[in-house]
Each structure stands twice: as C-alpha cells, then as structure tokens.
Amino acid sequence: MSEEKAYALEIENLKVEYHVDKEVVHALNGISFKLAKGETIGLVGETGAGKTTTGLSVLRLIPSPPGVVSGTIKVQGEDIGTLSEKQMESIRGNVVSMIFQDPMTSLNPTKTVENQIAEVIRLHEKCGKKESVEKARTMLEMVGIPGDRGVEFPHQFSGGMKQRVVIAMALACSPEILIADEPTTALDVTIQAQVLDMIRDLKKQYNMSMIMITHDLGIVAEICDTVAIVYAGQIVEYGTLEDIFNSTAHPYTVGLFGSLPNMDDRTQRLKPIPGLMPDPTKLPQGCTFCPRCPHATEKCRTERPTLVNIGGEHQVACHLFKEG
Amino acid sequence: MLKYIGKRLLAMIPVVLGVTLIVYCIMSLAPGDPARTILGEQASVEQVEALREEMGLNDPIIVQYLRYIWNLLHGDFGTSYQSRIDVSTEIWSRFPNTIKLALVASLISVVLALPLGIIAAVKQNTFFDSFSMFIAIIGISCPTFWFGLILILVFAVNLKWFPVSGQVNTLKGIILPALTLGFNSMAAMARVTRSSMLEVIRQDYIRTARAKGVSNRNVILQHAVPNAMIPTVTVIGLRIGGLLAGAVICETVFAWPGIGRLLVQSIQSRNTPVVLGCIIIFSICFSLVNLIVDVLYAFIDPRIKSQYQ
Numbered sequence: 001m002s003e004e005k006a007y008a009l010e011i012e013n014l015k016v017e018y019h020v021d022k023e024v025v026h027a028l029n030g031i032s033f034k035l036a037k038g039e040t041i042g043l044v045g046e047t048g049a050g051k052t053t054t055g056l057s058v059l060r061l062i063p064s065p066p067g068v069v070s071g072t073i074k075v076q077g078e079d080i081g082t083l084s085e086k087q088m089e090s091i092r093g094n095v096v097s098m099i100f101q102d103p104m105t106s107l108n109p110t111k112t113v114e115n116q117i118a119e120v121i122r123l124h125e126k127c128g129k130k131e132s133v134e135k136a137r138t139m140l141e142m143v144g145i146p147g148d149r150g151v152e153f154p155h156q157f158s159g160g161m162k163q164r165v166v167i168a169m170a171l172a173c174s175p176e177i178l179i180a181d182e183p184t185t186a187l188d189v190t191i192q193a194q195v196l197d198m199i200r201d202l203k204k205q206y207n208m209s210m211i212m213i214t215h216d217l218g219i220v221a222e223i224c225d226t227v228a229i230v231y232a233g234q235i236v237e238y239g240t241l242e243d244i245f246n247s248t249a250h251p252y253t254v255g256l257f258g259s260l261p262n263m264d265d266r267t268q269r270l271k272p273i274p275g276l277m278p279d280p281t282k283l284p285q286g287c288t289f290c291p292r293c294p295h296a297t298e299k300c301r302t303e304r305p306t307l308v309n310i311g312g313e314h315q316v317a318c319h320l321f322k323e324g
Numbered sequence: 325m326l327k328y329i330g331k332r333l334l335a336m337i338p339v340v341l342g343v344t345l346i347v348y349c350i351m352s353l354a355p356g357d358p359a360r361t362i363l364g365e366q367a368s369v370e371q372v373e374a375l376r377e378e379m380g381l382n383d384p385i386i387v388q389y390l391r392y393i394w395n396l397l398h399g400d401f402g403t404s405y406q407s408r409i410d411v412s413t414e415i416w417s418r419f420p421n422t423i424k425l426a427l428v429a430s431l432i433s434v435v436l437a438l439p440l441g442i443i444a445a446v447k448q449n450t451f452f453d454s455f456s457m458f459i460a461i462i463g464i465s466c467p468t469f470w471f472g473l474i475l476i477l478v479f480a481v482n483l484k485w486f487p488v489s490g491q492v493n494t495l496k497g498i499i500l501p502a503l504t505l506g507f508n509s510m511a512a513m514a515r516v517t518r519s520s521m522l523e524v525i526r527q528d529y530i531r532t533a534r535a536k537g538v539s540n541r542n543v544i545l546q547h548a549v550p551n552a553m554i555p556t557v558t559v560i561g562l563r564i565g566g567l568l569a570g571a572v573i574c575e576t577v578f579a580w581p582g583i584g585r586l587l588v589q590s591i592q593s594r595n596t597p598v599v600l601g602c603i604i605i606f607s608i609c610f611s612l613v614n615l616i617v618d619v620l621y622a623f624i625d626p627r628i629k630s631q632y633q
Contacts, residue, residue, distance in 0.1 A: 059535055085540070092537035100535070105528040110550045110625060120536040153626040169536065 007077070008177050008209035009035040009058065009096075014071035016053050016062055016233075023281045027053045029233040029288075030071070032307075035177070040203070040210040042224035044217065044256070046277055050233040051213040055179040058096055058211075060088050076176060094124040097170040098179040099199075102186050103162035107154040114140065114150025117169045124173045139168040143198060160191035167199065174206050181213045196222065217256060221245065226313070229253050232277055232288035235307065239314035249316040251293045287319065295320055328632045329619065336611045341393070343607040347600055348389050356594045357381075358405050392600070401604075402597030404590075411601040415583055419605065422575070422582030426567045428502040433510035434560060440510075441517025441556070446544055448522060456514065463511025468570055472504035472577040489579040501578040505570050509563035516559040520552040527551070553624045561617030565610040 016028040028050045035041050043051045056062050060080055062069050073080050075096060080088065097120075100106040108116055117136035121127065127135070137147030143164040154162055163183065170178060180199060184192040200223055203210055212223055220227055220241070227244040229237040229252065237250040248254050258271035275292040278284055284291060290300040299319050307315040308323045359375040360367070376382050380391065395402060401411035440460075444453040479500060480488040486500050524530065525548050533547040534540075571584035579585070583602050590598035622629035 061531065061534055089537045089539055092535055094537055098535045100528060100532055102528060106532045108529040108533065108547055108551065109627060111547075119533075119538065123537050155627045155630070166532070169532075 006037050007034045008037045008075070009211075010072075010074040010077075011054075011058070012072045012074075014054065014057055014073060015069070016050070016057060017068045018066045019068060020066050025280045026283055027067075027233055027280060028057070029283070031230070031233070031235055032071075033228055033235065033238065035209050035211065037176075037209055038207050039225045040212055040223055042212045042214060042220040042227045043230055044214060044220055044227060045230035046215060048277060048280070049230045051230055052101070052181050053233075054230070055098055055181050055211060055213055058177070058179060059092050059098060061092075090124065093120045093170075093175070094173045095175055096177045096179065097173070097175040099163075099166055099170045099181060099183045101182040103159055103166050104186065106166050107162055109154055112151050112153055113157070113165050117150075117165070117172050120169055120172050136168075136172065139172050140165070142171075142202070143168045144194075160187050160195065163187060163191075163195055164198070167195070167202075171202055171206065175208060177209045177211070178203065179211045179213065182215070184216075184219065185214075199223070217260060229256070232283060233280065234288060234317065235315075236289065236318070237316045238307065240312070243312065243314035247311075247314065249310060249314070249321055250289075250318050251295055251320070252289050255292075287317075325619075325622065325629075325632055329615065332615045332618070336608065336615075339611055340604060340607050343603060344393065344396070344600055345389065347603045348392065348596070349385065351594070351596045351599055352385050352388070354594065358594050358596060361594050362405050392597075396604075401601045404598050405595045406590075406593055406598075411597045414586065414598060415601050415605060418581055418583045418586050421580060422568070422571050422584055425498065425501055425505060425571060425575070425580060425582060426564065428498050429506035429567050429570075430509070430560075430564045431506075432502055433506035433513060433563070436506075437510045437513035438517055438556070441514040442521055442544065442549060442552075444514070444518045445521030445525065453518075457518070460511040460514045463507045464515070466508065468504060468508060468573045469577050471507055472501070472574060475500050475504055476577075501574055501580055504577070505567055505574040508570065509560075509567060512563055513556060513559050517552065517556045520555040521548060524548045524552040550624065554621060554628075557617055557620050557624065561613050561620075565613045568606050568609055 011034070012032050014028055014031045015026075018025040018027060031050070031054055033041065043054060045051055053062065057069060058073055058075070058080075060069075060073075060083075069081075075091060080091065083091070107113070111119075114133050114136040117139055118129070118132035121132040121135050122129070125132075133150070137150050140150050141147045145161055145164055145168075149157075154165070157165065163186070167183070178199075183199060184195050187195060196219060199210075202208075210223075212219065214220060224241055226238070226240055228235045229244070229250060231252050237244065237248075237253045244253065248257060252273070255271070255273035259273065261270060262268050273292055278288055278291065284301070286299075286301045286303055287293070287296070287305050290296040293300065297319065303319070305317045305319050307317045308321060309315050310321050310323070357372065357376070359372045359379060359381060363371055363375060380388060383391075392402065399412075401415070403409065404411055404414055407414065440456045444456045447453050476488055479485050487494075487497050525544070529551075530543060530547055533543045538547065568584070571580075571582060572587055573584070574580065575582045575584035576588055583605060587599060587602040587606075589595075590602065622632050
C-alpha cells in the first residue's frame, strides 16, 4: 500500500445512462482512471464523447432522473456515492470545482461578479459578507481583473474576462481537484493562450490535481501529464503524454493526429476521420470505433475490446494490440 | 433613471388624450339622447331641444370634444347628467373602494401565484405540478362573473361564512370579491412563473451555482427566481392593469360601490361625462402600472438598467 501513489481521484467503471422516451442513451460506458495528486490528466475526444459527463459525475451533478449513474468515484479516497446531499454540497466548489465550457452563459446575469465569487467563499469558509467580498476581489486581481470591477455585472465583461471570473470562482476555495471543461473553447486564440498560462500557473501555485477536458491536442501537449482519449463514452487509449504523442497506438488517436494540419508540409492534405461517432442510443455490438476504422476486422464487429497494457502505463482498447 | 421616468410620464399625456378622443366619439355615436334620458319619457320635444341647446349637444362633435378637453385641462371633469353633481366628486368618492379591491386582489393573486408556479416548476411532472396547473387552467377559463356567483352561492348563501355583498369596510366583506377578481390573474401569473422558472433552471449558471456547493433551496431562491422574474413581473403588471377592467364585472356582481360599477351604470344611462372620467382614471392607472413594471425591470435585471441610462 505504501508504494501506491496518493490519488486525488479514482474513477472505477463509471457508467452513465440517460433514460429518455423509452430510449437509453449510453453516455459513459465504463470509464476508469486514477488521478495522482498534483497531476493533470487530459480527457480528449470529440463533442459528445462523454467528457463533460465525466466531469459532472465527479461533482455528482448528473441530473437524475433521467440520468442513471453506476460505478464508483473516490475523491481523496472517499466514495462520493455514499455521501449525503449535504456532504456533497460541502465538496462541490471546495474540494472539487469545475470551470465550465461557456463563460457567456455560466455566470448569473443578475448578480454582481464579486458576489458570485464571494458566495462560494462564504459557503465553504467561515467568514462574513464583507470578508468574503474582499477575498473575492483578491481573487479577481489574481486572474488579472482590477478588484474594483467586482461590483459590475457579467454583461459588462468581455468573454475572456468572464472566463477569468469563472476561473476565479472555481479557485476561490483552493480546491484539491479542478475540472476544466474546455476552458478556452469559447475564447479568441490570443486570449486562449493567456487563460491557459494562467490556469497552469495557478495550478502549480495551489498544487491542484486537474482534469483538463478538451478536444485540442495542442492544449494537451502543453498542460497534461497523462492523457485519456475518450470515444463514445469509453477510454480507448490511455498513457503518459509521451506514450500518446510518440507511440500513438489506437487508430482513433492516429486519426485525431491526422486531422491536424502539418505546419512543416503545408501541401499535405488533412486526413479527417470519415464518418461520425455512433448514436449513443444504438452503440455497435463490437468496437465502437469499428464503423470508422480503416483496420477493422470481423472480430472488431462482434467483440468489444477492453483496455490492455502495451508497455509502462500505456493502455489501449483495440484488437490490433496484444498485452505486453 | 429619473429622466427616463419623466419621459415616460410625459408620454402618458398623448395616451390619455387618445383614449378620451376614442371614447368621446364612441359615446357620441351610440344611440340614445342624453337630454331625453335626463328629462325622461314624458318631456316634450321642445323641452328636450332646449336642454340639448343648453348642454351644447347641437354643436359639431369636434367642438364638443374640444370644449370637453379645454375644461378637462382646467381640472373640470364636467357634471354628471344624472346626479347633477361634479364628476370628479363622484369618482373620488368611489375610487378608494376600487383601489382597495384591486390591491387586495393583486396581493392574493401574487402571494398565491409565485409559490405555486415556482414549486410546480421545481417539481415538474409530479402530482403537485399537475394539480397546480389544473387549478390554473380552471382559473384562466372561468369567467369572472360566474366564479363570483359560485363563490357567493357556496360561501355566502349556503355556508354563510361571508356577507353576500356590499360590506366595503370589513375584511370579511372584501374577501369574496377580491378572490373573484384575483383568481383569474393568479392563474395566469402562476403559469408564467412556472414556464419561466422551467427555462431558467436549465441554464448554465444554475449548474454553476450547484457546482459551487449552493444548496438546492438556495439555488432556486437566490439564483433561479430572480432570473425568472422578468416575464412574471410583466404579467403581474398587465394583470394588475387588467384587474381594474375586471373590477367592472366583479363590482357589478358584488354590488361593490367602486368606479367599475359606476362606469357600467353610466354607460347604460349614456352619462358621457362620468364614462369619460372613469375611463381617464382607468387609463392613467394602467399607464402608471406599466411604468412601475418597466422601472422594476431595471431592479431585477442589470442588463435592462443599463439601457435606461
């Protein structure tokens, strides 16, 4: 036991289904990963792959009904499935907090920015209104917004500044785990780099563990220690940054890299992955990627592959690879 | 903000003038001769003609109208054809009764509608939701006069809990008329509150609030409700304006001595000055309520407030 790393987060066989109109949407189909303290894992995948659902599951915020969640999630060794709603409230925003994807709609339009940040501070730290507002202003300054702009409302801020506010809010109680759900997708490229830098610095400063949810491999390369490639609610490839970037294994991951423009050889055509992700109400019986996979065999159509270890921590769920 | 309110108050002047013009024309076009009504069936044609001349009824309508407006600008609402007393005296003696009725009715409807709508939205698709929306459908579909009569039958005639009508100054006396008047509005407000809450609780910022660890109750009360209030306040405003119109029927059913009933009686006897006086009061009230609603918007939603600057 003593050899094992201290994990901030352990997810074991997480499944999320939505039961809607007699159909079952299989949003997550058995996701497992562990996140060590102070490390960053990147969840990479297309829209609808189940990345955000994973993040919301850790906060136990999957709307239920219609959502049905199974599997275990341990936050600092504690199974959150067994906690009461009240205990869960003391974890949200305090131990685990989340930066949401769209800063334009993630802030309450009728509350001042500082009050929204102060609220989370008041909820988790024993302090009065005045003190919490003061701390909220300090947080604003930390993310590069003048503290006296805290009295303004979200509509008076630009998109990049709103995202900074969202980040300040998520970090206000120095959480152990930060879930960043595509924190830069809604922003201009120039602002993206600023926000990313800031997140990275703050993460170091607070020694947080982080789940970086993104579809941008560039961000992954810059920020993450380990990477999980998510496809149709499953992790299809998992490994360290080097494993994924240097010894790419799964055909889907190969496809993802093929979709990036090559700056050295600009005459080369992009190689997009043909087809679309399968309908989560009707997942194929075999490998979920097989309808789009150039190497698909008969076995792929009938039998769903599980993650196998192919050296070090590098795992891949594909029949093309054998254990070892 | 003050500048905005001033502008809106000025804009009320053409509204009220327009209303008087339309009503004046309609009253003049309506069949029946005020002079004949005043003198009664027995009067001779000469007597009627003399009175018409005296009242200026033989002048062109436009001249009559301008004369009326001229007097109005001097604070003179004219004299009631029937009681021969000042219209303003007549209206002011009854106006407080209508205000009292409308205030109690709006209080009842708002106090019932908001919790009903909010809880129905939070507990969507449960028995409570269906039940409260069932009540709301009944409230919207019931004609005021019918609902009033049913209340009188059940609670006044059979159960004898409340007086049948006319007790203006007792709490017991105002409950049935106010309930009758407020029921319809309550239903409309509850439905709007529910649908607007349903929209708001699906917003991203509600999820953000939950992710901060805000308890379910406070997510609803502190985050969802303030954002859901814009459509609700609009309907509350319109409905309080509508309560005045509803008062016309309700006051008749309950023999309530307010200006609604005065208006109905005056229309029946072609008492143009009183009709105009009542309508002017109604239109001023309606415009004022609308102005109050628009000002309230600014307090609810900072995005609207910035537009008023």
